[in-house]
Amino acid sequence: MRAAAEVTQRRFAPFRSRGSVSSWYATGFVVLVAAVLRFHGLAQPQGKLFDETYYARDAWGLLTKGVEWNYRDNAPAYVVHPPLGKWLIAIGEWAFGYYDVDGDQRLTGHLVNAAPEFGWRFSAAVAGTVSVLLMVRIARRLFGSTVLGCAAGLLLALDGFHLVLSRVAMLDIFLLLFVLATFGALLLDRDSRRAARLHALEAGDGEPTGIPWWRLLAALLFGCALATKWSALFFLPVFALLVLWWEAGARRSAGAERPWRDALRRETGWLALCGVVIVAVYLASWSGWLLTDDGYFRHYRADTGQSEPPVIGALQNLVHYHRQAFGFHSTLAEKHPSQSWPWQWLLLGKPVTVHLAYPGAPWGQAPVSEIMLLGTPLLWWSFLPALAATGWLGVARRDWRAWAILLVVAAGLLPWFYYAVDAHRVMFNFYTAPILPFMVLAVVYVLGVAVGPSSPETADRRLVGAVSAGAYLVLVVLCFAYFYKLFVGEFLPYADWAHRMWLGNRWHP
Template structure:
């Protein structure tokens, strides 16, 4: 029987996928990038800020300004729960090779609450008692603040571009840069205040969405549990637990959030929005912010309460009273702190008046060392120097003065709530310092103000671009002008970068950077 021959055809091969040209690839990626720009943009700016801040963070290997206090207090908290006394030679011993750490169990009086030092202690627990260890957590929070500001600006203005612009401006502000690389408390305070502001913005949007929902009544609807406002209360309590000037910010933000509630009820047709807010929102707001804030402040003192050796810990012993001894001793300690903080008048070379702060009239020299010719790479015959100057990028701060005036116009004449929100934060942070005309105070306290100045400048730059629908020529000219301002600010930061990072520079070059005699 003949077999039938079967001819097998080779299997057809699949055609290789067509290669996309570069323009086609960009066209394909653009929608994906657009969908995620709200996070990709802020993360990119934060990475830029982080590289700047973490680069050579351990330099200089020295105690910079008040680092002579807080890192050592943080080490004491970490190992014994309260701040102890340190010997006069402790700085040299800590920086020596081999290192010795001569802290004592004798309690020390400290003028600030402990939470900021606990934050610094986290870095020391991971990396030891050295410049990198006591700066790393403040640096991390300073970098995260840039990310938060981009997201906050995006939510506040409804624009990723404006939010990222605000964050970019903060990433190149000299004051925020220096304070992010220094183991002091003010950078930690700034982080908590900014985070609380962001939480209140999210709470505002969530509350308005509930009021606008089906079946809601502007006069009668209760908004129920508001987790973002609870988070804000926790963060504001943390701010107070770093430095007491967080208290006036808590009060201002508390007023701001209930006014937003009143405006939200009015927007959905409430007949009596003020009375409805007072009846349904005011008390929950007080509990969320003030009560939770006080609880957070008390919790920050847990190390002091849990041990018996802290300063004034046994003050109430032998003094009978209806309140537990620990609480009465703690209250006495708070009174001592209040007395110190409100009566400090010891003169200091770099103290300044708040009137000069917005124009950076008297920056603080936090570190200064002359360098002899032939040492540390100094080749100039006139000698060299190395300095850390807590100077806000001048062009940014001077631009911010105009931006604040613009926001005042927008708030007063246009009833722009966004301008009012930024101005509320500026007023709460800045204005209370004017009552201390005799107290020893410094311009670097204004690092807490930097995020809100950057928001103000970004809002003004956004207005320069023009509203949506503007003529192309109008948008182009506005974009060029706004871009030029941003580039000028970045260039100004780069010019002063040697004075922010303790680089060795010739004395002649240092003198060129001293634009005003008040900077010396």
């Protein structure tokens, strides 16, 4: 019985490591690298890049009208994404200023007057930097190693795809941040619930009591993800499954005869409450639309001769808006030069050209300034082998960490194959943004296995693994440095630009 108790204690004990204070110094260094890369020259290139044309202006409308607004036509704008990401962009515009040439709309920054591009890109840079911070701490908790945690954060910080999304006013970096933060909160929920269960077992009690605050925080964060882009819904079943799986595993370790039945019976109520939190956060993100009269379709029922009672009528109008927006998303078939298909994404088959300029001479002679939404090639071409190895290790070692990583990646990637094959919907490589951190986690997981545990018997193997992992990280850094100017739009001589088109016409704008 004592051996069994020791096994249970070991399984339920939360992760703790020595040097927790020093780990924050290491984390701070990685985050500093990420912040410098994301904020340096943030206002360049000038003007609105790619979808900044929509989102920067929508954010300004939220600031001034409470809803997205078309200033050129002086009418409410029809938008097809929820408001939260644009509200976050609006924070930077409020703080640092905004200028719209088409609508001649100006805003003086309430904190500092800066280039308007800095204002509408500021929040994305903050989100990108914070996601690197979360990445370090989540990977450290997941793998029980500060070194591996910092490696994960550094790989994310030095990924060109992540860097570009952190330097343009688009929604995807916010979706990435909230999905990653939700996963991190669920990890902490797993720790806290298992610690509570261990305490209950030692005290001779039954089920642990208390409110799962980390789980409720995860619900709040997921509500923020959903209020940024609807594609967050793809992750909801997997996150719910992880909660039940981890709870059932804890019950099994504690000796429960029917762990899954017990988990379903006792956790369904909390999951339902999480659903209420998600819906509440989502509706709160629409408060500007609900509390004003200017939003698109705000009074659809009244305008079409139908009854529109208070509150209920507003919600009915919001439902109609959502139906129209869903129809737009489901049937989006207009061709775009940067569109791509899901089977191309992890192979970098068709990056999005965010910006392209070659002033002063014809194409082929002038220096080229391009921002390409391109992942650091060596890192991204590691993803498929790393995911395959993670799957094999998950089976061979029965490692819950491997399966958690793979489930989240599958949730964010596989649904797009359906839309590509069945609906033939136009799509872009930035749809992979929310699964990027988890693909990096797969790479670091494999690196950690290659290095192996520390023991006298495995010293030689560990040395070979550490050198190999270190060499891989150095090569990723060098690859990032080689492509850096394509990530930030610095001018390159045409010949140097052409040398970086490794996949030829597939990368040409």
